[in-house]
Amino acid sequence: MITPRELKELYKQGENISAWLRREEGVAHNTREIIEVAYDLQSGSYVSAMDDPTISAHKREYAIEISKLIRSLCEPESILEAGVGEATTLSGVVKALGSTVASYGFDLSWSRVAVAREWLENQDVQNTVLCTGDLLNAPFASNSIDVVYTSHSIEPNGGSEEAILRELYRVAKRYLVLLEPG
Incomplete structure (x- = not known):
């Protein structure tokens, strides 16, 4: 099981977290949990982009x-x-x-x-x-x-x-x- 810190590091490296979690869980589509984790990791990025x-x-x-x-x-x-x-x-x-x-x-x-x-x-x-x-x-x-x-x-x-x-x-x-x- 990957830790939140490890996921954050993958996100910082440019990894598509949703795709990574789908592979890990062996599912074809995003689950509610996958979407929530991916969006929590990127929170603040849209506001930062507005600069x-x-x-x-x-x-x-x-x-x-x-x-x-x-x-x-x-x-x-x-x-x-x-x-x-x-x-x-x-x-x-x-x-x-x-x-x-x-x-x-x-x-x-x-x-x-x-x-x-x-x-x-x-x-x-x-x-x-x-x-x-x-x-x-x-x-x-x-x-x-x-x-x-x-x-x-x-x-x-x-x-x-x-x-x-x-x-x-x-x-x-x-x-x-x-x-x-x-």
Whole structure:
């Protein structure tokens, strides 16, 4: 059994932790535990990347486009980013939509949610509630959020897409927006 320190060292060396753990466990798809471990190890990396002006500008443009897409669908009272990570996307979406929209985010990784809280505070983004949760069991009531969206959150969960979509549709009151690769 590998220790957390050894995993962290592999991550620092550029090893794909999810792939490494899948090989070790003999599974074809990421498990909840594999995803959580991989994201805990990389917590802080998305916020650190925002120090790069090119990445920051791209993320800002991306968030503005998401907000335009949401506004083309409706004027939401509430939004939720499922798999919020470090909230580097959500912060820009909230800024673009304005402070009257109640915003929420959840992520499997407590470490990333902690980084996200600090990021939102530093970005002066308010009216946002973050929590931990699983895409297969979102911590929100049915039909409770006007617009639920993902941004590269479903992709690491290969093999669970249908169940995740059912769960996100359960929470969405009006729209579900998927921003996923491939």
